[in-house]
Amino acid sequence: MKLFDVYPLFDINIVKGEGCRVWDDKGTEYLDLYGGHAVISIGHCHPHYTNKITAQLGKLGFYSNSVINTLQTELAGRLGKASGYEDYQLFLINSGAEANENALKLASFANGRTRILSAEKAFHGRTSLAVEATANPNIIAPVNANGHVTYLPLNDLDAWRDELSKGDVCACIIECIQGVGGIRMADKEFAQGLAEACRENGTVLIADEIQCGYGRSGRFFAHQWLDIRPDIITAAKGIGNGFPMGAVLISPDFAPKYGQLGTTFGGNHLACAAAISVLDVIESENLVDNAHATGEYLMDKLRELQQQECHITEVRGRGLMIGIELDMPHKAVREALLRNEHVFTGCAGTGTLRLLPPLCFTKDMADEFIERLKRVLKQTV
Known part of the structure; x- marks a missing residue:
């Protein structure tokens, strides 16, 4: 019996998770800023x-x-x-x-x-x-x-x-x-x-x-x-x-x-x-407060990036529910983040990169993501 196609699948088999990170069956580590459609609230395998x-x-x-x-x-x-x-x-x-x-x-x-x-x-x-x-x-x-x-x-x-x-x-x-x-x-x-x-x-x-x-x-x-x-x-x-x-x-x-x-x-x-x-x-673990503080920090960093003319036209959201509006194909950016930088993100609307990380996401992880996003936005056309 063949499985019914629910979503377009990335050719990645995720087999392990911890906190805000997941690993595939080849041992590759990914930073998770999507949490499986916002489902993972306290982190993987707490x-x-x-x-x-x-x-x-x-x-x-x-x-x-x-x-x-x-x-x-x-x-x-x-x-x-x-x-x-x-x-x-x-x-x-x-x-x-x-x-x-x-x-x-x-x-x-x-x-x-x-x-x-x-x-x-x-x-x-x-x-x-x-x-x-x-x-x-x-x-x-x-x-x-x-x-x-x-x-x-x-x-x-x-x-x-x-x-x-x-x-x-x-x-x-x-x-x-x-x-x-x-x-x-x-x-x-x-x-x-x-x-x-x-x-x-x-x-x-x-x-x-x-x-x-x-x-x-x-x-x-x-x-x-x-x-x-x-x-x-x-x-x-x-x-x-x-x-x-x-x-x-x-x-x-x-x-x-x-x-x-x-x-x-x-x-x-x-x-x-x-x-x-x-x-x-x-x-x-005060995760509601963490979502607010870390989300504000991440959005500030994204708006700084926006000022550098890095294809970001708007940053929207509250807490750890963030949308990055782009002037370039958002699905291509999502794909490049996943393939080249090993970061899971989502898409929404017609041009929005959607971030929904676990509520235990940290400021250090936010900095890590910003550096990876910078590289992708410079390389993706």
């Missing part, structure tokens, strides 16, 4: 993480959600305290797409409406309703194109208010920092105005924190830079540091009825052990 999962596997790997799982209760308490949302309810699933799917379903249960507002260039997942809220017609199958979603420009508050005033909008879903869309950030004025308009019109505000959350922006959730309090927050990626997991944080204003949401694998014992160990490390 000893506390591996020990916690191994110990749990030795006791119980899985049982269904039909029995008490005290690890879920522990995780809910820890996550509530770490994020500042102790009064919210926590629903655990397996992925970011599932988190958004269930968030949109909850919103519709709450107000009985079916129309959704989403931002242009948004990415919310590949499942049925999540993919319809994703502004990419190439991945929306005809069966998913049901007319539920209106796409609007991020930060155009008047456009969002006009649609909300019609009184039929179920939910607004936004990434406060768009990842796939090119590290585009929501303005504070826009976010606060949108939150107010949602309250006035009985519309549910969903913050998609799947890529920009879990400390990546230098706050636990990226929307906390904007001083808003969404009705529903979705999380995934960094929550499990590679173990598949997603979460929906639900405002106490909602009262989901028993049976409206369900999952077989969500919040299983191994997933919870992974997620608890991630919070242990984030807190003990």
Whole structure:
């Protein structure tokens, strides 16, 4: 049986990782500034993480959600305290797409409406309703194109208010920092105005924190830079540091009825052990603060490089979620960084190099990356 092609593959077989570095089967070492699509939050193979999962596997790997799982209760308490949302309810699933799917379903249960507002260039997942809220017609199958979603420009508050005033909008879903869309950030004025308009019109505000959350922006959730309090927050990626997991944080204003949401694998014992160990490390190693400080340092260095006319036209981002806009083919730069300098990065939008390193990334590593990037930008045409 042949594997289905999911992504274009680099001819590299990664077999080992430690911290912010990975190695291929030939022993070549790579600096990882992509973290496997922002999934690696505390670093590859952190000893506390591996020990916690191994110990749990030795006791119980899985049982269904039909029995008490005290690890879920522990995780809910820890996550509530770490994020500042102790009064919210926590629903655990397996992925970011599932988190958004269930968030949109909850919103519709709450107000009985079916129309959704989403931002242009948004990415919310590949499942049925999540993919319809994703502004990419190439991945929306005809069966998913049901007319539920209106796409609007991020930060155009008047456009969002006009649609909300019609009184039929179920939910607004936004990434406060768009990842796939090119590290585009929501303005504070826009976010606060949108939150107010949602309250006035009985519309549910969903913050998609799947890529920009879990400390990546230098706050636990990226929307906390904007001083808003969404009705529903979705999380995934960094929550499990590679173990598949997603979460929906639900405002106490909602009262989901028993049976409206369900999952077989969500919040299983191994997933919870992974997620608890991630919070242990984030807190003990001050990784949210590190993401802020190191991210600011790296962006300053990139802007210095920009002044040297090195093909960089703009540097955007918060914390360790950074976009480098280039005046040359970004995929060629990404390829050269990987092949010639052994650095993993990502791409986004039409010309953005995307940096999403583990939150344990250091200033020394930032300097190392800058030197490698300089060489590539001088050589690549």
